[in-house]
Amino acid sequence: MSLGAFLALVSLSLLRGLGIPDSPFGPLSFGLPMVLAFFIALSLTALAAIIIDRILYLRLRRTGPIILLIAAVGMAFCLRNIIQFIWGPQPQYYIKAIQIARKIPLLGIRIKPDEIFIIIVVALLVIGLHFFLQKTKMGKAMRAASDNMELARVSGIDTEKVIMWTWAIAAALAAAGGILVGIEDKFITPDMGWQMLLPIFAAVILGGIGNPYGAMAGGMIIGLSGEISTAFISTAYKPAVAFIIMVIMLIIKPRGLFGTR
Amino acid sequence: MDTFIGILNYLVFFAITAGIYAVLCLGLNIQWGYTGLFNIGIAGFFAVGAYTSALLSGPPPGPLDWRTVGGFQLPWVVGLLGAIIASGIIAFFIGLLTLRLKEDYLAIATIGIAEVIRLILKNEGWLSNTVWGIKHIPSPLHQPIEAGVSSFLKGHPQLSPWLVHFISNAYNWFYLALVLVILGLLYWTSERSIRSPWGRVLRTIREDEAVAAVSGKNVFSFKLQSFVLGAMVMGMAGSLYAHYAKFIDASSFEPLYGTFFIWVMLIIGGSGNSKGAVLGAFVIWGIWAGTEFLTGPLALSGTQAGALRVIVVGVLLELTLLLRPQGILGEEKIVSRMLKK
Amino acid sequence: MILEARNIKAGYGEVEILHGISMGVDKAEIISIIGPNGAGKSTLMKTILGLLKPTHGKITFDGHDITGLSPDKIVRRGICYVPQTDNVFPSLTVEENLEMGAFIRKDDFRPRMKEVYGIFPDLKEAKRFRVRKLSGGQRQMVAMARALMLDPQVLLLDEPSASLSPKLVKLIFEKIVEINQSGVGVLMVEQNAREALKLCHRGYVLAMGHKKFEDTGQALLNNEKVGKLYLGG
Numbered sequence: 053m054s055l056g057a058f059l060a061l062v063s064l065s066l067l068r069g070l071g072i073p074d075s076p077f078g079p080l081s082f083g084l085p086m087v088l089a090f091f092i093a094l095s096l097t098a099l100a101a102i103i104i105d106r107i108l109y110l111r112l113r114r115t116g117p118i119i120l121l122i123a124a125v126g127m128a129f130c131l132r133n134i135i136q137f138i139w140g141p142q143p144q145y146y147i148k149a150i151q152i153a154r155k156i157p158l159l160g161i162r163i164k165p166d167e168i169f170i171i172i173v174v175a176l177l178v179i180g181l182h183f184f185l186q187k188t189k190m191g192k193a194m195r196a197a198s199d200n201m202e203l204a205r206v207s208g209i210d211t212e213k214v215i216m217w218t219w220a221i222a223a224a225l226a227a228a229g230g231i232l233v234g235i236e237d238k239f240i241t242p243d244m245g246w247q248m249l250l251p252i253f254a255a256v257i258l259g260g261i262g263n264p265y266g267a268m269a270g271g272m273i274i275g276l277s278g279e280i281s282t283a284f285i286s287t288a289y290k291p292a293v294a295f296i297i298m299v300i301m302l303i304i305k306p307r308g309l310f311g312t313r
Numbered sequence: 314m315d316t317f318i319g320i321l322n323y324l325v326f327f328a329i330t331a332g333i334y335a336v337l338c339l340g341l342n343i344q345w346g347y348t349g350l351f352n353i354g355i356a357g358f359f360a361v362g363a364y365t366s367a368l369l370s371g372p373p374p375g376p377l378d379w380r381t382v383g384g385f386q387l388p389w390v391v392g393l394l395g396a397i398i399a400s401g402i403i404a405f406f407i408g409l410l411t412l413r414l415k416e417d418y419l420a421i422a423t424i425g426i427a428e429v430i431r432l433i434l435k436n437e438g439w440l441s442n443t444v445w446g447i448k449h450i451p452s453p454l455h456q457p458i459e460a461g462v463s464s465f466l467k468g469h470p471q472l473s474p475w476l477v478h479f480i481s482n483a484y485n486w487f488y489l490a491l492v493l494v495i496l497g498l499l500y501w502t503s504e505r506s507i508r509s510p511w512g513r514v515l516r517t518i519r520e521d522e523a524v525a526a527v528s529g530k531n532v533f534s535f536k537l538q539s540f541v542l543g544a545m546v547m548g549m550a551g552s553l554y555a556h557y558a559k560f561i562d563a564s565s566f567e568p569l570y571g572t573f574f575i576w577v578m579l580i581i582g583g584s585g586n587s588k589g590a591v592l593g594a595f596v597i598w599g600i601w602a603g604t605e606f607l608t609g610p611l612a613l614s615g616t617q618a619g620a621l622r623v624i625v626v627g628v629l630l631e632l633t634l635l636l637r638p639q640g641i642l643g644e645e646k647i648v649s650r651m652l653k654k
Numbered sequence: 655m656i657l658e659a660r661n662i663k664a665g666y667g668e669v670e671i672l673h674g675i676s677m678g679v680d681k682a683e684i685i686s687i688i689g690p691n692g693a694g695k696s697t698l699m700k701t702i703l704g705l706l707k708p709t710h711g712k713i714t715f716d717g718h719d720i721t722g723l724s725p726d727k728i729v730r731r732g733i734c735y736v737p738q739t740d741n742v743f744p745s746l747t748v749e750e751n752l753e754m755g756a757f758i759r760k761d762d763f764r765p766r767m768k769e770v771y772g773i774f775p776d777l778k779e780a781k782r783f784r785v786r787k788l789s790g791g792q793r794q795m796v797a798m799a800r801a802l803m804l805d806p807q808v809l810l811l812d813e814p815s816a817s818l819s820p821k822l823v824k825l826i827f828e829k830i831v832e833i834n835q836s837g838v839g840v841l842m843v844e845q846n847a848r849e850a851l852k853l854c855h856r857g858y859v860l861a862m863g864h865k866k867f868e869d870t871g872q873a874l875l876n877n878e879k880v881g882k883l884y885l886g887g
Binding site for chain 2 (some may be wrong): 108111117118119121122123125126127129130133134136139140141152219246249250253254257286288289291292297298299301303305
């Protein structure tokens with residue numbers, strides 16, 4: 053996630069360097085370079101994930117899920133520190149301008165134009181993911197492999213290819229998340245992925261592991277309850293709220309709200 | 314000669330820290346190495362131990378408040394016992410909730426608890442004095458030893474400077490001995506217990522829970538015991554750390570130092586093997602401390618050097634997983650006495 | 655013989671289960687493998703499909719050596735497999751299950767899907783349902799239909815009638831004959847030994863990892879020893 057956000061920063065500065073005009077789109081605070089950087093960062097992050105999978109996880113796949121998890125945590129620390137090594141721990145800015153929220157006449161709420169853009173991008177990503185999982189051959193194979201890896205293999209499905217695609221898509225989505233957070237907050241830090249880790253786990257458990265739609269709904273619930281909680285308790289405890297919801301969920305319905313298996 | 318004493322004093326400091334890490338590794342080894350419990354919230358138990366001990370035997374944490382607990386200034390041993398009990402109680406409740414679930418849930422729950430604990434320590438002034446941390450935590454027998462040293466030095470003004478240098482470090486030598494005695498006791502107990510029938514059940518659970526269950530063992534109860542015991546050891550390490558550092562704050566218990574390093578140490582040393590756990594702690598801490606000297610010749614800034622060192626440790630971990638998954642020592646084939654032919 | 659195994663030894667880890675078994679399937683033949691639990695029937699099937707590597711012996715298919723190939727390569731050559739349990743993708747629809755069976759086909763799989771629906775008309779009715787919601791008998795049909803999507807020359811069935819009601823067992827066996835009549839060789843492991851021998855062309859009796867008998871289905875049914883030892887008198 054941080055990696056994606058930072059790659060976007062790199063691409064952004066590269067593109068600006070290439071002289072692509074940075075005139076902001078209409079009311080938005082950024083322009084064409086940001087949009088191009090978004091796609092470049094997504095692709096590069098996906099590529100990085102595939103490379104890590106080929107070098108590292110492929111060889112550890114047989115050893116069991118926990119060893120894989122340890123390797124992944126180790127990798128996360130490495131990536132985070134590579135970012136820190138190059139850019140330092142202090143926040144990096146995409147755009148320095150401050151945007152003022154405007155009132156939407158009919159709904160009576162105040163919202164920044166950038167935020168509308170973020171909502172649209174998220175909606176597009178959700179629709180895209182849905183289309184991919186339901187309509188494409190690879191998406192269906194991904195669901196099949198998640199149901200039963202062994203059967204997928206004996207049906208002739210190239211499970212290694214499926215795993216590579218899964219990594220690529222997961223990494224690209226994480227990168228997109230990181231960039232969007234960066235657009236909303238205006239800055240990115242190497243440990244932003246870590247900050248989000250707990251809420252993300254909580255959202256996935258809430259929705260039921262293995263259920264992408266549950267995860268989306270879980271994400272909404274966790275995100276909203278975190279924000280609402282700041283009305284009652286200190287903002288510092290936002291991540292704790294996610295955790296508490298998750299613990300309650302584990303006790304009453306460990307398979308998640310929409311879990312089926 | 315004076316340089317030599319300087320290096321020696323540094324080595325004592327190094328060994329104390331590595332020894333405390335080794336205690337943490339032994340705790341994790343009980344949970345992961347013996348029983349296969351995936352705890353990635355080590356930092357949480359470490360922190361609970363450190364703060365409990367500091368609150369019981371130290372001065373009040375900060376400006377007094379009606380909610381303030383602690384500042385009892387009790388003897389160090391009480392703090393140590395308190396640390397062990399507090400970590401154990403927290404582990405008991407986490408275990409109760411999660412050990413019946415699949416292993417990944419335990420991982421998520423422990424990482425979550427560790428983060429929540431860190432958030433509380435960072436934000437609750439009455440408990441932990443927030444980011445300013447707890448200062449002036451007394452070290453056991455610090456005053457008598459220092460007093461003894463200074464009166465000895467006063468009585469012998471003609472000693473050569475390097476000898477003075479050496480003797481001034483007496484307290485650290487004492488603390489090192491303390492850490493090593495505790496480490497030795499833990500090592501001995503750990504080795505004894507894994508060879509007992511109890512340890513055999515744990516290893517059976519790690520290899521195949523179903524087998525343990527059909528042979529009539531209450532798998533859940535054994536897992537809970539192992540988890541709580543491991544956490545108690547981690548709490549003990551927290552106490553040892555707090556009374557040596559004399560100052561603690563939430564940043565000492567971040568996941569990098571508090572959890573990730575311990576895992577790297579245990580995996581590289583050889584999980585399931587107490588010797589491996591101790592060896593891993595000293596090797597990795599040695600590499601970590603050793604790479605600190607890279608900063609100079611490579612002309613890196615402080616944060617860059619830090620990041621580079623974490624990358625080195627991370628790469629070492631991945632290489633170990635790929636090339637020598639059993640670690641430097643690997644697990645010994647242990648036959649408990651009941652099974653010996 | 656289109657599929658032939660010669661002197662196969664295989665097992666799990668250091669435990670050898672099969673101690674040298676030879677057998678074969680001819681084009682469009684139904685072969686039953688029967689025998690008591692632990693005889694090595696499923697192990698033999700897994701070894702043929704490449705899920706287990708034999709320590710000794712040779713497996714050939716269509717004249718080519720396929721010993722030790724990975725399952726997906728063997729599937730590509732035209733041997734498809736239906737495991738005994740977990741043989742469907744429960745969260746996918748019936749049609750998606752069939753599509754997964756045709757995953758490696760580069761051409762249009764829809765004509766083949768039509769043919770498969772021809773054998774299993776019930777499935778066509780239920781094609782939009784998630785397999786999780788289907789009954790045991792329907793799931794078994796989905797599993798077989800999935801394996802047929804590649805138009806295999808040999809179909810391996812591991813206990814297709816396990817845990818089905820007698821009525822459904824009869825239906826599944828009818829389907830197996832129908833599949834066979836469409837030109838597919840069938841190699842099946844069965845607990846319903848009598849029924850399986852009745853419909854098969856030839857049969858093998860395994861016990862303790864050895865081949866005890868080999869004959870036509872009818873001859874095995876009439877064989878007194880086989881009847882006494884393996885068919886319950």
